[in-house]
Amino acid sequence: MIAGLLQRGRVEALEERRIGGGRLYPKPLQPGKAEEIGEARVSLSRDGLLEACDRYGCSRAKLPPGRGVHLEPVPALGRPEPLTSCIYVEFDAEVLHPGGSMTVWSLAPYEVAVTYENVVLARLTPLPSKITLVGDLVEGRICRHHRSGVYESREEALASREPGEAVLAVRLSGPPARVPGVAFYAAMLPIYTDEGGALYYPLVEMRIEEAQAMVRTTSQPPTAGLEVAQRGRRPLLLQPALPQPLPPRRP
Amino acid sequence: MAEAAGLVDRLGLEASKVLQAAAILAVGVAAALLVRSLMRRSLQQRLPTHIYKPLENMVFFSLLLVAGVTALTPFGVSPSGLLLAGGFAGIVVGFASQQTVSNLISGVFLLVEQPLRVGDPVTIKGVSGVVVDISILSTRIRTWDGYIVRIPNSVVFNEAITNYVRTRARRVEISVGISYGSSIDKAIEAVKRLMEEHPFCLVNPAPEAFVEEYGDSAVVLKARCWAPPQVWFRTKTELQTRLKTTLEQAGVEIPFPQLDLHIRDSVPLKVELGASGGPGLTSPRGS
Numbered sequence: 234m235i236a237g238l239l240q241r242g243r244v245e246a247l248e249e250r251r252i253g254g255g256r257l258y259p260k261p262l263q264p265g266k267a268e269e270i271g272e273a274r275v276s277l278s279r280d281g282l283l284e285a286c287d288r289y290g291c292s293r294a295k296l297p298p299g300r301g302v303h304l305e306p307v308p309a310l311g312r313p314e315p316l317t318s319c320i321y322v323e324f325d326a327e328v329l330h331p332g333g334s335m336t337v338w339s340l341a342p343y344e345v346a347v348t349y350e351n352v353v354l355a356r357l358t359p360l361p362s363k364i365t366l367v368g369d370l371v372e373g374r375i376c377r378h379h380r381s382g383v384y385e386s387r388e389e390a391l392a393s394r395e396p397g398e399a400v401l402a403v404r405l406s407g408p409p410a411r412v413p414g415v416a417f418y419a420a421m422l423p424i425y426t427d428e429g430g431a432l433y434y435p436l437v438e439m440r441i442e443e444a445q446a447m448v449r450t451t452s453q454p455p456t457a458g459l460e461v462a463q464r465g466r467r468p469l470l471l472q473p474a475l476p477q478p479l480p481p482r483r484p
Numbered sequence: 485m486a487e488a489a490g491l492v493d494r495l496g497l498e499a500s501k502v503l504q505a506a507a508i509l510a511v512g513v514a515a516a517l518l519v520r521s522l523m524r525r526s527l528q529q530r531l532p533t534h535i536y537k538p539l540e541n542m543v544f545f546s547l548l549l550v551a552g553v554t555a556l557t558p559f560g561v562s563p564s565g566l567l568l569a570g571g572f573a574g575i576v577v578g579f580a581s582q583q584t585v586s587n588l589i590s591g592v593f594l595l596v597e598q599p600l601r602v603g604d605p606v607t608i609k610g611v612s613g614v615v616v617d618i619s620i621l622s623t624r625i626r627t628w629d630g631y632i633v634r635i636p637n638s639v640v641f642n643e644a645i646t647n648y649v650r651t652r653a654r655r656v657e658i659s660v661g662i663s664y665g666s667s668i669d670k671a672i673e674a675v676k677r678l679m680e681e682h683p684f685c686l687v688n689p690a691p692e693a694f695v696e697e698y699g700d701s702a703v704v705l706k707a708r709c710w711a712p713p714q715v716w717f718r719t720k721t722e723l724q725t726r727l728k729t730t731l732e733q734a735g736v737e738i739p740f741p742q743l744d745l746h747i748r749d750s751v752p753l754k755v756e757l758g759a760s761g762g763p764g765l766t767s768p769r770g771s
Contacts, residue, residue, distance in 0.1 A: 289683065312683075313683050313684075314684075316684075316712050316714060316715065323687075361681070363685075364684065364686055364712070365687035365688045366652055366653055366686050366689065367688075370652050371651065373652050374652070375652055375653065375686070375712050378687045378688075
């Protein structure tokens, strides 16, 4: 009973912060309000006209007057076209993995889904979108591309965030290797949020092999105390591993 | 009289066999249609078209084949006997309908090997378009301008097939001429930046731009980037459309075809002025 009361208190506290501060996700957008995240802009007029724009275009919808929408962070796979199911984060500087196990922190893009009654009305990207080929032309994968720094701690990554970037933790394991970036499957992934409204991708595990790495996205948050930022989204139990070629150790 | 009665009996017997066979065939065809209808309702939305269509064809034609063989049983032809006779019948049928059998076998190989799938943009023997159906005897292609072309499966199987989506990326190539007076470096930089900013031009392999040719009227630049096959055409048209503005903004001129005319000697020109002294030129006068 005490646990139940504590849980209810926690939920109420979250709701209060959500309504008061408006920083936690999913973020409600009431009629007559507008929201900007990087290059993405959503506005909802009092008579129910929704306009959601990013650099690739605008979506418009007419809602029943007086009804609001929600803004939810989703993996950056849909803009301008849903062409891929993975994200490749290219590190500003190549990571030299000394062997064994280590965790590096980085930043990956996310998109914003505008939902009404669980129907996605629009997807917006706060950042410019680019794609890249991971692997060769026959067997490789087309992934969303993002360039980011590599950080030693979560705090460092949080401090370097731009609008539209979520924190990404990569756990490296295996023999020594040069790691220029990380490619991971992101379709249907949950995105987590902390109490300050920062967003996080689930922990990514990179197992280094001879000339490639196998990258698997786990369902666990990268750190304790995070909550799923989307409504009705459950952590996935099984994600396929994505093979990623690595440069030779001795060029 | 007895002979006539026997004849009537035999005719009645044969008629009943024919009726039985027709009934079996009708039931078989109805069952095949029913199964196909059920498959369309339950599976068509759930499976990708390239998997669903061959599956539907296989199930439908297998049921028809079973119905056809079963319809022969009232005439005393057992399926096992039919199989034994199959070798000889195969030879006969093969000679009689060589092309049809060839199409049939090619169709089976096409379904197994899958060098093309329903929905793929392809070129086969000069016909370009999207595959709309791969049936047991022929493949239908909807050309870019909307015509439906039926190609026998034996032709599809034996011809070179260019499949535009069985690769992760396709190269987009654009040529543009700039004037000899414009800066090549500036033009290359502007074209590269245009491709780097386009959302569908891949980061890796990187876009490239270079001088392709020193032409009669222009320095011809070639721009190349790689794009996913689904958006290849869109990428090409968007780049081509924006290229002119990009070059103009960079101060690079796209010239008209031009011809420099050099006159070596000065030649006297005869001018005739009219009597009224106006602009009309009527009477010859030496220069």
